[in-house]
Amino acid sequence: MNIAKDTVVSLRYELFDSTGDMLEQVESPISYLHGGYDGIFPLVEEALHGKGVGDRISVTMQPDDAFGEYDHSLVEVESRGSFPKEVAVGMQFEGGPEGADDDDYMLFTVVEVTDDEVTVDGNHPLAGKTLTFNCTVTGVRPASAAELAHGHVHDEGSGQHLH
Numbered sequence: 001m002n003i004a005k006d007t008v009v010s011l012r013y014e015l016f017d018s019t020g021d022m023l024e025q026v027e028s029p030i031s032y033l034h035g036g037y038d039g040i041f042p043l044v045e046e047a048l049h050g051k052g053v054g055d056r057i058s059v060t061m062q063p064d065d066a067f068g069e070y071d072h073s074l075v076e077v078e079s080r081g082s083f084p085k086e087v088a089v090g091m092q093f094e095g096g097p098e099g100a101d102d103d104d105y106m107l108f109t110v111v112e113v114t115d116d117e118v119t120v121d122g123n124h125p126l127a128g129k130t131l132t133f134n135c136t137v138t139g140v141r142p143a144s145a146a147e148l149a150h151g152h153v154h155d156e157g158s159g160q161h162l163h
Helices: 042-048 144-152
Strands: 007-017 021-027 030-033 058-060 075-079 094-095 104-112 115-120 132-143
Touching: 042 058, 042 132
Parallel strands: none
Antiparallel strands: 007 021, 007 030, 007 132, 058 132, 075 115, 094 104, 104 115
């Protein structure tokens, strides 16, 4: 079976930065629902369309095709008192504008802590980077009615979103 709209695709992948350093690698296959369900980067999905088990692809994505350009306005300096006593670089917190609903909340990573202030960054850690996504297709099957209704994979606990 070849990859087409409304199929569940399983794959193993590696993600590299523009210098060739490996950023991520999965040994156990992950699965996504193919066909515009936002389960994988659109350029990768386009390259996988029509492929079958055993096929390999390599896609280089500019920042706009991956995690976006780095947005300096998403770096904020907050009062140290707004955070737990044990706040440390690398911790992550959800935040958003006052009165915002859950859809407007973002994940911020603590990038600096001083006695008076905490600096947080709302950019994805890979924002602004050119990335190369290499993968091997390990499985293709028709999606179930429930998966199509919900827009994501239901089995194997592997409905991981790759974007």
